[in-house]
Amino acid sequence: MASKTDDQRIIEFDVRTDEMLVNMGPQHPSTHGVLRLVLRTDGEIVSQVEPHIGYLHRCAEKIGENLTPRQWIPYTDRMDYLAGMNMNLGWSLTVEKLLEHQIPDKARHLRVVIVELNRIASHLVGMGAYGLDLGTFSPFLYAFREREKILDLFEDVCGARLTYSYITPGGATADLPPGWLQQCEQFLDQFEPVIQEYHALLTTNSIFIKRTTGIGVISRDLAISYGCTGPVLRGSGVEHDLRFNGEEIYTEMYDGYIFEVVCEKDGQYPADEDYPDVPPEAVLGDCWHRFYVRMLEVVQSVKLVRQAMQRYSTASGDYGVPIKFNLKLPKGEVYLETESPRGQMGFFLVSDGSAIPWRARARSSCFCNLSITAEICQNCLIADIPAIVGSLDIVMGEIDR
Amino acid sequence: MVEQSFTEQLQSQFGDAVRDGDPDAIDRWIEVDTDRLAEVCEVLRDAENIQLDMLNRFTAVDYLHTDPKKAEKADWEPHMELVYHLSSIRFKHTLVLKVMIDRWNNGREGELPVVPSVTGIWRTADWHEREVFDLSGVEFSGHPNLRRILCPEDWEGYPLRKDYELPKEYHGIRGR
Numbered sequence: 186m187a188s189k190t191d192d193q194r195i196i197e198f199d200v201r202t203d204e205m206l207v208n209m210g211p212q213h214p215s216t217h218g219v220l221r222l223v224l225r226t227d228g229e230i231v232s233q234v235e236p237h238i239g240y241l242h243r244c245a246e247k248i249g250e251n252l253t254p255r256q257w258i259p260y261t262d263r264m265d266y267l268a269g270m271n272m273n274l275g276w277s278l279t280v281e282k283l284l285e286h287q288i289p290d291k292a293r294h295l296r297v298v299i300v301e302l303n304r305i306a307s308h309l310v311g312m313g314a315y316g317l318d319l320g321t322f323s324p325f326l327y328a329f330r331e332r333e334k335i336l337d338l339f340e341d342v343c344g345a346r347l348t349y350s351y352i353t354p355g356g357a358t359a360d361l362p363p364g365w366l367q368q369c370e371q372f373l374d375q376f377e378p379v380i381q382e383y384h385a386l387l388t389t390n391s392i393f394i395k396r397t398t399g400i401g402v403i404s405r406d407l408a409i410s411y412g413c414t415g416p417v418l419r420g421s422g423v424e425h426d427l428r429f430n431g432e433e434i435y436t437e438m439y440d441g442y443i444f445e446v447v448c449e450k451d452g453q454y455p456a457d458e459d460y461p462d463v464p465p466e467a468v469l470g471d472c473w474h475r476f477y478v479r480m481l482e483v484v485q486s487v488k489l490v491r492q493a494m495q496r497y498s499t500a501s502g503d504y505g506v507p508i509k510f511n512l513k514l515p516k517g518e519v520y521l522e523t524e525s526p527r528g529q530m531g532f533f534l535v536s537d538g539s540a541i542p543w544r545a546r547a548r549s550s551c552f553c554n555l556s557i558t559a560e561i562c563q564n565c566l567i568a569d570i571p572a573i574v575g576s577l578d579i580v581m582g583e584i585d586r
Numbered sequence: 587m588v589e590q591s592f593t594e595q596l597q598s599q600f601g602d603a604v605r606d607g608d609p610d611a612i613d614r615w616i617e618v619d620t621d622r623l624a625e626v627c628e629v630l631r632d633a634e635n636i637q638l639d640m641l642n643r644f645t646a647v648d649y650l651h652t653d654p655k656k657a658e659k660a661d662w663e664p665h666m667e668l669v670y671h672l673s674s675i676r677f678k679h680t681l682v683l684k685v686m687i688d689r690w691n692n693g694r695e696g697e698l699p700v701v702p703s704v705t706g707i708w709r710t711a712d713w714h715e716r717e718v719f720d721l722s723g724v725e726f727s728g729h730p731n732l733r734r735i736l737c738p739e740d741w742e743g744y745p746l747r748k749d750y751e752l753p754k755e756y757h758g759i760r761g762r
Contacts, residue, residue, distance in 0.1 A: 412710030
């Protein structure tokens, strides 16, 4: 429904509309949790959007000042609860950076397997829920069918299906169970062809294209200025992925892996015959592009998992021994960002030399991604609001912390 | 990401207002005087060879020991640090910037310290500054909409300050 607002204002029969304040949320199903948007509307047209957040604030940072780093791991799970493994990894690497702790090769590849699988699961929810936002129910079921299998794999690894606390400072809490790699391989073999189904259901669906192209356009400069990261930044054509451009302690995890940063370069996405074409009405930086970047990232993640499993089975060392619960941290402060499915997730750790951090801070990617809504939702239709907010793929747990 | 220090370049323009931080730190930082902050930030974003166009993170750290025994042993006076983490999309380098401020404006307890806002330089600073205002109690002059963001608007106190105490009661809900 990407029509010019000028056209919308031409009202038949000269009926006048009044300005109205509309509350959307915090219990609205398409706001992905407890987000409240206050819309100033004139008929169907939204002139101003004000997001109100904080309904899920659980004082995670204050709690972090009272727990040791390993004890805080479960709290990181509950921030971005759709990508718990990636959050665990972010905090673990931050602590390891402060300790200058090297983990064995095997643990490194194990982490890549787990983290990239979680990225697939997370993008699947992003895709399915986006379909729900736009009023189609079936993609959600298709997405959850496959996600279920990833959750089963994770359950075998750590016993939990959502809040894993699996990756910890020093390595992981356990090794992969016997036979797990074969199961994972089977899943990938079955999953790869299914991606085409998703493209048929949403990416190339003409209703979907009509609903998502040309709205919520974020230009390159706007995305950078608002600190947008992850698929939202790459959907605007910025080639930036911390798996390539991050700090050494993070990029060395991906050393020697073959994969690509998914974003539009010189007007083209990385060529692959299996990828559907970009529809002519799509504008770089609109909702469709953000969705498309996520779908292509899933393919890259599948490639990464395959390579990581290969390397894991031949690597030396073990899965890494977790650090002691009450290990005294060296004095200092470190900051580290990792590429989580929703963007750059950063953790900041200040230590005064005791076992408990002086300050534990989580930089949320969705927090920055969401802050742009007020800017891009101006003068759009009420029906486009769920489409725009959904395309940012936010998780309120991470925003409110 | 390459860590960079542009201290010399900045010092030629701002003199002593820009200083190098602890040289042994894992993430090295530069320290900037409060009143020159906005100008320094603008140079950092716009200078041809720096182009730090993204504000990744902005936070405040409160340095205060509530236990008098520990306060005696501490090697710092009570203060607050504002930490800005900047990065450049084009050059892929990063920089950490720090501003040291008093915990209270002019030492008058209850009066929040004031720091110039950088909202005009990086738009993302808008919400980050609101969060720091909300949780750590720092005011930003020139901020367009400085309200609490995570806590309810009628909340009292600044939770991430070390001397914060949970209220006894909030709208009929027991606090502690």
